[in-house]
Amino acid sequence: MQNPYLPYPVRIDEIITETEDKNLKTFKLVFLNPDDEEKFSYMPGQFAELSLAGKGEIPIGIASSPTEKGYLKFTVNKVGLVTTCLHSMKVGDIIGIRGPLGRHLWDTLKGKNVVIIGGGFAFTTLRSSIIYMLDPLNRTNFKEIHVIYGARSPGMLLYRDELAEWETRDDINMHITVDGTDDPDWKYNVGFVPTITEQKAPPGNSDTYALICGPPIMIKFTQPVLDKLGYTHNHIIMSLEMRMKCGIGICGRCNIGKEYVCKDGPIFTLAELDNMPKEY
Amino acid sequence: MKYINIDKKSWASGLENLYENYRLFGPVKNNKHHVFKELSKGELPDLNYLNTLLSPKSIVFPQSETMFEYSLDESKEDHHILKEINKDYSPRALIGIRPCDAASFLLVKRNFDTPEYKDPYWLSAYEATIFIGLACSSPCSTCFCTSAGCGPFHEDGLDLLLVDEGKNFIAKILTPRGENFIKSAGWETEADPTAAEKIIKDMKIKAEEKIASFVSTDQLKNKSTTRLYDAPFWEEIAFACINCGTCTYACPTCWCFDIQDEVSKSSGLRMRNWDSCMFPLFTLHGTGYNPRNTKVQRVRQRFMHKLKYYVDKYSDGIQCVGCGRCIRLCPVNIDIRRVCDIMNNYGSRSRLET
Numbered sequence: 137m138q139n140p141y142l143p144y145p146v147r148i149d150e151i152i153t154e155t156e157d158k159n160l161k162t163f164k165l166v167f168l169n170p171d172d173e174e175k176f177s178y179m180p181g182q183f184a185e186l187s188l189a190g191k192g193e194i195p196i197g198i199a200s201s202p203t204e205k206g207y208l209k210f211t212v213n214k215v216g217l218v219t220t221c222l223h224s225m226k227v228g229d230i231i232g233i234r235g236p237l238g239r240h241l242w243d244t245l246k247g248k249n250v251v252i253i254g255g256g257f258a259f260t261t262l263r264s265s266i267i268y269m270l271d272p273l274n275r276t277n278f279k280e281i282h283v284i285y286g287a288r289s290p291g292m293l294l295y296r297d298e299l300a301e302w303e304t305r306d307d308i309n310m311h312i313t314v315d316g317t318d319d320p321d322w323k324y325n326v327g328f329v330p331t332i333t334e335q336k337a338p339p340g341n342s343d344t345y346a347l348i349c350g351p352p353i354m355i356k357f358t359q360p361v362l363d364k365l366g367y368t369h370n371h372i373i374m375s376l377e378m379r380m381k382c383g384i385g386i387c388g389r390c391n392i393g394k395e396y397v398c399k400d401g402p403i404f405t406l407a408e409l410d411n412m413p414k415e416y
Numbered sequence: 417m418k419y420i421n422i423d424k425k426s427w428a429s430g431l432e433n434l435y436e437n438y439r440l441f442g443p444v445k446n447n448k449h450h451v452f453k454e455l456s457k458g459e460l461p462d463l464n465y466l467n468t469l470l471s472p473k474s475i476v477f478p479q480s481e482t483m484f485e486y487s488l489d490e491s492k493e494d495h496h497i498l499k500e501i502n503k504d505y506s507p508r509a510l511i512g513i514r515p516c517d518a519a520s521f522l523l524v525k526r527n528f529d530t531p532e533y534k535d536p537y538w539l540s541a542y543e544a545t546i547f548i549g550l551a552c553s554s555p556c557s558t559c560f561c562t563s564a565g566c567g568p569f570h571e572d573g574l575d576l577l578l579v580d581e582g583k584n585f586i587a588k589i590l591t592p593r594g595e596n597f598i599k600s601a602g603w604e605t606e607a608d609p610t611a612a613e614k615i616i617k618d619m620k621i622k623a624e625e626k627i628a629s630f631v632s633t634d635q636l637k638n639k640s641t642t643r644l645y646d647a648p649f650w651e652e653i654a655f656a657c658i659n660c661g662t663c664t665y666a667c668p669t670c671w672c673f674d675i676q677d678e679v680s681k682s683s684g685l686r687m688r689n690w691d692s693c694m695f696p697l698f699t700l701h702g703t704g705y706n707p708r709n710t711k712v713q714r715v716r717q718r719f720m721h722k723l724k725y726y727v728d729k730y731s732d733g734i735q736c737v738g739c740g741r742c743i744r745l746c747p748v749n750i751d752i753r754r755v756c757d758i759m760n761n762y763g764s765r766s767r768l769e770t
Contacts, residue, residue, distance in 0.1 A: 137536040141483055141675075141686075145497045168497075189486045189496040190679045194702075215702035230496040378707070379699050381675045384533040388672030389691070389698050391717075393641050394725035399532070413645040413720075415707050 140384050143187040143232025144172040146208070148225060154211060156291030160257050161223055162199065162211045165233060176235060178202055179242055180264035181375065181403050184235030185383045186210060186222065194218040195380045195398065198236065199260035201267035203274070208233070211260045211294060237383040238402045241373055248345050251282040251337050253358060255329045255350030259285055259294050261375065262349055266302070275307060279343065284336060286313040286329040286354075290322055311336040330357040333365075340367030349375045359406070370407035376416050377402065392416050419612035420598050421605045422578075422585040428460060430601035431511075437600045438546070439508040441475050443468050452510070463512045463580065466556055471668030471741065472517050473524070475510055476541040479665075480689045483537065483675070489682040498686060503537075505544040509597060512550040516559070516737040518573035519566040520668035521547070523737065526730055527671050537688075546593045549574040551616075553623050556740055560753055563630040564738030569620040579616050586612050631756040633734050636727050639762060644724055645716065649758050654715035656748035661692035663742035663750070664718065669735050672698070693717045719755050 150164035167173045178184075178198055185193040194216075200209035214223045225231070250269065254262045262285070269278050283302070287293045293312065303310045303324075313325035313332045325332050329350065338344060346367055348355055355374065362372055378390035378397040385399030393412045395401065404412075422430065434440060435457050442461025443450045449469035455461060484498040521542065528535035528542075552559075552568035561567050571577055575594035579586045586607055589595045664670040674691040677684055691698055694715075699708045708714050726735035736752065743751050 137534055137539065139500060139536045140533045141536075142500060143498055187498065188677075189498060190488055190677050190684045192677050193675065219702070232496075232498055377701065379701055381673070385530065386527060386533065386535055386671075387675070387688075387691070388527075388693070391721070391725065393645070393720075394729045411642065413642055415645075415713070415717075 141234070141382070143185070143193075143234045144169070144176060145230055146233050148227050148229045148231065149207060151225075151227060154294050155257075156289070159214045160211055160294065161214075162209055162294075163222065164200075165208045165210065165231070166206065168230070173206075176208070176233070178236035179240040180268045181240040181242075181261050182236040182238045183261070183383075183402060184208075184210070184233050184237060185380075186212075186218070187232030187234060188218050188221055189230075189232070191218045191221045193234070193381070193383075194222075195237070195383055197261035197264075197375070197402075199263050201264045201271070203268055203271040211257065211263075213257050234383060237398060239400065241403055241405075244373075245345055246277050248278065248343050249280045249282070249338060250278055251344060251346045252284070253329060253333055253337070253346060253348045253350070254283075254285045255354040256287055256292070257294060258349040258351065258375070262347065263295055263298070265347065266308070267298075270302075270305075270308060280309065280338065281307070282309045282311065282337060284311045284313070284329060284333050286315065286325075286327075286332065288315045290314055290317050290319055309336075328357070329354050330361050333358055334361045337362075337365055340365050340371060342371075345371050345373060347373045368407070369410055370405050372406040373403055374406060374409065375402045376404060378416065417609060417613070418589045418595070419607040419609055420587040420589065420603050421607045422587055422603045423605070424584055426603065427585075430603050431455075431460065432458070434509065434597070434601045437507060438597075439504075439506060440511060441472070441508060442511040452513075455511075461512045463550055463578075465512075466552075466554070467514050467517075467739065467741075469741075469745075470666050471520065471739065472510060472513055473520065473668050473671075475508070476521065476545060477524070477538055477671065477673075477690075480687060481537060482685050482687055484686040486684050486686075487682060488679065488684055503540070505540045507546065508541075508544055509546045509548055511548045512578070513547055513574075514552055514739070515549050515568060515570035515572075515574065515577070516561045516564075516566050516739040517668050518547050518549050519570055519737045520573075520739070522573045523669050523735055524671050546575045546597055547573055548594075548597065549577045551577055551579045551619070551623070553580065553619060555623060555627050556744070557628055558740030558743045559627055559738060560629045560631055560740065561738035562624055562627045563633070564736050565733040566737050567620075568623040568627070569616065579619060581615065586616065588612070588616065629753055631734075631738070631753050632760045633723070633727075633756060635760045635764070636723055636734070636756075637731070639724065639759070641720075641724060641728065644759055644762060645720060647759075647762055649762070650712050650716045653719070653750065653755055653758070654712040657694075657711050657715050657750060658748060659694045659696075659711050659714060660747060661694040662745050662747065663752075664692040664694055665690060666741040666745050668737060668739060668741075669722070693721070715750075719752070719759065722752070723756055723759055 385396040528538035
């Protein structure tokens with residue numbers, strides 16, 4: 137019997153400090169056994185349990201794209217016991233990884249306009265999605281791609297080099313924004329994500345899907361904007377967070393109604409959420 | 417159907433024979449209460465009992481269980497890599513389990529044995545276990561098994577049903593595993609099937625007549641989840657609750673667990689331990705946010721899970737077998753039978769609806 141609780145061993149190959157507050161680091165992980173990489177076949181929007189021997193496990197969205205071979209990337213905010221320990225680790229250290237976990241909705245998005253709306257450090261799985269869609273083999277599977285991404289300040293944006301590169305391309309419409317900045321050279325938007333969404337997002341129609349990932353306050357104020365723009369609730373896709381342990385729908389803690397966020401989510405359409413208890 | 421007569425005089429010697437092929441577990445009186453424990457050679461289960469204080473779920477799903485081991489010693493080649501450990505999954509027999517508790521394993525199996533993922537610990541232990549039931553002739557006042565999908569002579573989940581006739585047991589063989597068990601014990605006296613069937617049928621009717629309490633569950637499936645969730649009665653139901661978690665620990669169908677690492681010097685274990693939706697930590701986010709921060713939310717989760725979410729997910733009744741332990745043990749007298757009726761009647765004509 138395959139043991140779904142047994143992590144694959146991985147080595148930390150690179151650590152990048154992403155934000156000016158140094159609270160977010162990206163860990164590039166390489167499988168110790170090359171066969172495990174094949175078994176870990178994932179899609180953007182899925183997550184994994186990172187396992188630190190002696191500390192425990194944490195569920196983290198996968199920041200790399202399946203089109204990036206040879207490694208996995210996770211951008212981790214320093215919050216509790218496991219993430220704090222992970223932040224103190226160094227290149228070469230061994231950790232474990234279980235997954236991929238959760239579902240994805242890429243079959244739904246094929247052939248559609250995709251509007252990505254992200255805030256703060258929730259941008260990780262959205263980065264995965266963008267890299268995936270921009271891959272030459274995949275780009276023709278999607279119509280227009282819009283990205284609205286905001287952070288408190290320029291220094292709090294993740295993946296700044298990639299954002300700058302995407303800004304120069306003509307196959308993706310970037311709308312980067314910050315809540316505020318005193319940087320005179322800042323050449324992108326200033327304003328909260330809901331405001332920028334109202335100004336820049338294309339109107340909703342049957343061919344357009346919005347993917348939202350961000351702090352609850354951002355989601356709360358963005359949703360009315362999307363309603364106004366004509367997005368129906370089955371065209372708004374959101375990712376939820378919950379305290380998790382097993383990640384495979386067995387240990388019982390991350391349910392909302394009869395759905396387990398780990399296995400039946402973490403991605404839900406707003407139409408699905410409308411029929412679930414508001415317990416998240 | 418095959419029936420065997422077991423003279424109680426040959427009970428001890430039969431168990432002695434079984435000890436060669438099975439690890440035996442059974443109810444034993446421990447100070448005041450009966451508990452299920454592994455029987456040592458020569459030790460007899462005490463079958464003169466109503467039911468155990470805690471359910472026998474721990475035989476398959478231990479309260480605390482090691483999942484993996486690892487070394488943190490960096491001089492070792494495989495340091496920080498989790499390893500599976502060898503566990504004893506040799507055949508075990510759970511003797512004298514009540515039909516309600518046996519049925520609970522089938523309910524819980526749905527959680528641990530899914531199309532996508534198989535829980536190797538629970539399933540290996542479950543598959544290693546044979547279930548020897550003991551029919552109930554005198555149910556407790558808190559039992560409501562007959563309206564919770566089973567009953568005092570219920571056979572689902574059992575390999576063998578023992579019916580106590582005073583001087584002897586009638587053993588009804590339900591599966592090939594049950595038959596092997598009987599052979600292994602050396603009990604060979606076949607009972608006349610027609611007569612045995614008649615005796616069991618009469619006793620079953622008498623036992624079922626003694627069940628004094630019931631729940632109605634017929635409307636649960638039709639109710640709107642969000643309406644039940646938002647119903648006004650939860651405050652009143654949860655008012656007295658102290659979130660002690662006794663109900664979830666005693667319950668045969670509660671399966672939630674936590675995963676924790678334990679380290680001593682340079683060696684470590686990853687363990688899993690029973691957990692409970694009654695505890696705030698169960699759902700506490702790293703940020704400090706808690707979607708089930710109040711006891712009302714936690715009490716609602718317990719009952720909604722058992723009586724609505726499970727009903728909707730599996731379309732095969734409630735996640736409860738009517739053993740009544742949570743009713744007997746609750747320090748503040750919260751009664752699942754009452755909650756079930758309130759939920760089932762909500763939106764029709766209920767005192768608490770408005």
